Amino acid sequence: MSKIEQSLDYWQSIRGDRPTPQRIDFDPADIPGLLPNVVFLDVLDRGGDFRFRVIGDAVRSASRGNYTGQLVGSLPHITDDGPLMTALRKAVATRAPVHAPVPYAGPFKEVTLRDHLIMPLTGENGEVSHLLVTIDLVDSRR
Template sequence: MEGDASAGRLEEIVPPIEDRIERLIAYWRSKKSAGGLPGRRDIDPTEIPDLLPHIGLIDVLEGGQAFRYRLLGTHLNNIFGEDFTGKDVGEIKLGDYGAFLLDLYRSVLTATSPVVSDSVFEFRDKNFLKVRRVLFPLAADGRTVDMILFINVFRSRYEEEVEPRKAGEPRGPMFDQTLISSGRELWRRHV
């Protein structure tokens, strides 16, 4: 809220936006027309090649009642240990975590700017992972969100960015939803 004293305090508490995310925000804004939201046709992968491993696309189905992963970058696939391309979110993201994601994705349907969500997840082995998600509304007609562009940044408890495993290291998910013992969203805001 503009002019709200708490807004300044929030900015002091919330970690700064990573360079990779800032670049995608600037790119999305450059594609936004005067009268509306950019559409998928406005996003040209050749203009953001270094971001491709970190981004994904989500189809909005049934007016926001369902969502399907259209595309996930290689970094995301490595973190999750599998490729969710073509899979419905409600069928593969379960329990509280699935409900959280569906709520987050639905919040983008009425957005006119990117939505930032910072979350922390604790796992049964006492490790935890911080996830910053930035979701960008896309609309073929400039108004009705029919797709979501997103980027995720994963950090360890020591604030180090989580990188995919290298060749020869054991495979499997680095972010396994079945091992989550608790999770909470720290912030959700528009940028």
């Protein structure tokens, strides 16, 4: 089972009978094998932007830097209407997981794509407050 499939199974298991799981339902200890491929984002202004809260080691090593604490929209290679911001906002708006293959722009020449699964989590007020993102790198040699 792929990391994307494992992540979706986990999200569905913590969701239960509700449309969207709450942030409090997410426990990183439940998914130790996925953590290197996980990014945890704060949702700001109902999806106006997003802040990197946690970046897994595999994602960080395949990125141009450590973006922890930075806004997604502040990164020079991210555009407001580009595929990543569009997918993040769709997950907030639909309150459902979004599968989003995004072109890769990092240091590894053999990687052509970052396959994202973006899963919303709600706060106590019922609004989407965080996004749990699993990223799998697609190697062109496969």
